[in-house]
Amino acid sequence: MKIIESTIEKLDDPFGILSGDRYEIFLTLDVDEEDELFSEHGIKLKLIFAVYQDQYNIAQYDFIEMTTEKFLDFGLEEDEEKEIVAHCLELVSTL
Numbered sequence: 001m002k003i004i005e006s007t008i009e010k011l012d013d014p015f016g017i018l019s020g021d022r023y024e025i026f027l028t029l030d031v032d033e034e035d036e037l038f039s040e041h042g043i044k045l046k047l048i049f050a051v052y053q054d055q056y057n058i059a060q061y062d063f064i065e066m067t068t069e070k071f072l073d074f075g076l077e078e079d080e081e082k083e084i085v086a087h088c089l090e091l092v093s094t095l
Contacts, residue, residue, distance in 0.1 A: 024047075027045040028066070
């Protein structure tokens, strides 16, 4: 799995309910044809990334087929999650 495009948007918390900041991030993925996640429609990962002081994590995520907008029931493997978190931290630092 390789990240080929990404977008990030800071989410507003007008009532101040949440601690820290939340970001909605979309990652367009290049998935190997041999991977069970592969789809000819293309795959994107939609996630909510939470940052509070020096702590950060993926609060929620979904794999989505790009052309059909169908949600896919897959989870991130540990090494994939580490790669995604590192990419998200880089995106957040550019804002």
